[in-house]
Amino acid sequence: MQLTKLAHARSGDKGDTANVGLIALRDDAYPILVREVTAVRVKQHFQGICKGEVERFELPNLGALNFLLHESLGGGGTLSLMTDAQGKTFSTALLRMEIEISDDEARKLELN
C-alpha cells in the first residue's frame, strides 16, 4: 500500500540535508509507520537522490517520524543547482513509498 494513504508530510532543508517529517493520518497508523518506514527503507527509496546517511527520529507524541537525508540537495542552499534546492518536495517523494500492511490492519484503519 502506498504511504500516502496512511500519512501526510512536510519537508525542508538544513544545508545539504533534507528533513522529512512524516505524520500518521490517524494515531493508530503510527505503529505501522514505525515498523515499515525504517531508515534503511527510506535510504533505499531515495536511491540516487540521497547520497549520505539517513537518520530517523520518533515522535510518538505527534504520531510522527522525522527523517534526515544527508547529502541530498546538490550542496544545499545557494550552492545547489536543483529546482528543489530546499527539499520542499521530498515530503511527497517519501509518500510514494510502498509499504507492507496486513488485511487486518487495513480493515482496522478503514483503508479497504
Add this chain to the structure above:
Amino acid sequence: MKEKIRIAAGQGFWGDLPDAPVRQVEGGPIDYLMLDYLAEVTMSIMQKQKARDPNAGYARDYIPLMKRILPACVQRNIKVTANAGGVNVRGCANALIDVARELGFAGRVRIGIVTGDDIMPRLDEFLSRGIELRNMDTDEPLSTVRDSIQSANVYLGAAPIVEALNHGAQFVITGRATDTGLTLAPMIHEFGWAANDWNRLAAGTIAGHIIECGAQASGGNCQYEWRNIPNLADVGFPIAEASADGTFVITKHEGTGGRVNIPSIKEQLVYEMGDPHEYITPDCVADFTTIRLQDDGRDRVRVYAIEGRPATEFLKVSISYSAGFKAVGTLVYAWPDAYEKAQAADKILRARLERLGLSFEYMLTEFVGVNATHGPLAGAPRADLPEVQLRVGVRGQDRSAIERFTKEIAPLILTGPPAVTGFAGGRPKVEEIVAYWPALIPKTEISPVVEVLEA
C-alpha cells in the same frame, strides 16, 4: 502582570505577503507583532548594500510598513519585535524615528535596538586565539574560506530583546536574532519568566517555531486535506495566545481564510526539524518529543506539557562567503516527443560545451515535467507528454566559463531539435554564489548591546 498575551506573526520570510502584518494589526486584538526578515544569506546582501550606501543594509520593507501601522500600534500599545536591522540596526532605527516624527509621534515612541551580533571585525582576533569557527556541517576550519567572507553574525536570543522591552521600548529592532527569540522575548517580558525556567522558555521557543513561517502554520503549504482549506486567498497568519504558565494556543483572526488545526500545526512542527530531542537556541534546548496538542475549538490548537533543558554554552554563527558563480538556462519542448527532444538538446549542449573546453565544478540537467522534483522516483514519463522544460545549471569558480555557458542556450532554438520555445527572458544571468557557513562560538565571547532611543 498580564495573564495572557497575543503575539502575531507578520512575515514568514523576507518577501512574504506585504499586507500580512497590516492585516494582523487591523484584523483583531493583538499585543505583539513579530516580524522575521532574515534568511540565512540575507546578511551578505545587506552587507553589500551597506558598502554602496552607508545608510542602507537593513530590511527596507520594514520602513514603509511601519508608516502604515505605527499609528495603530501606538494607539493600541502593540509592540513590534523585528530582526529588520540586518547589518545596520542604527540606520534602520533612524529611519523609523523619521517615520514616527513625520506622523506626529515625536516624543511618544521608544525604539529599542539590539547590536553586538556582528563579529566580522573580530574574526582574525578569534582565529588567532584558536577559535576556529569550524563549519558545523563539514567540520572544515574557517581559515579555508577566510578571504572570501562577506558577513559574520552571531544569532542572538531573546535576552537582549527582553532587556529592550523592560526599558520601555515599543519597537525593538535587532540585527541577527533568532526567529524564535522574537516571539519568546515578549513572554519573558510580560510573565517575568526566570532565565532558568527551562520548560517555559522551551514552550515560548516552540511557539516561536510554530509561527515563524507565517501562514505555513495556518493552512498554507498544508498537505492535510489541502482541497478543503478555506479561502487561502485571504489566509490569516498565525497568532500565539500565550499564558503565563507556559501553555499557549495557536489561532488566527476571526473571518480570515486558511485553517489552524492539529494536522496544520503538526506539519509546521516537523518543518526543518533536526533531532527532535534537542532543538537548540541561545535561550534553551527544547524537546519536541514532549509537545502535546489538543483541539481547542475552531481554528484553535492548544499546545502544552512542553519540556526544556538548559541552554548550551555556545551561540551559532552565521557566516557568508563567496563561493563562485552559477547560471541556469531553460527551454521548453512541445509535443510530440517532448522529453526525447529535450534529452537530445541536452546532449548537443554538452557536446558543444566540451568542444569549447569548458569545465565546471558541477553541471546538472533536469527535465521539468519529468523528474525535476522527484527524480527517479517519478518513474518513466508518459509517451505523449504535452511539453517538457529542459533546465540546465552550471557552477564553478571561473566567471568567464559560466558567462560562456549562458551564450549556448538560445542558439539551441535554431540549431537543435524542433518545437522549442520559452526563451523570452534573454540570456540566463550569471549569479555570484554567496554560501552559508554555520559555526559555533562560546557565549562568553559575545556581549549583546541594548539601547533605547526616543523618536
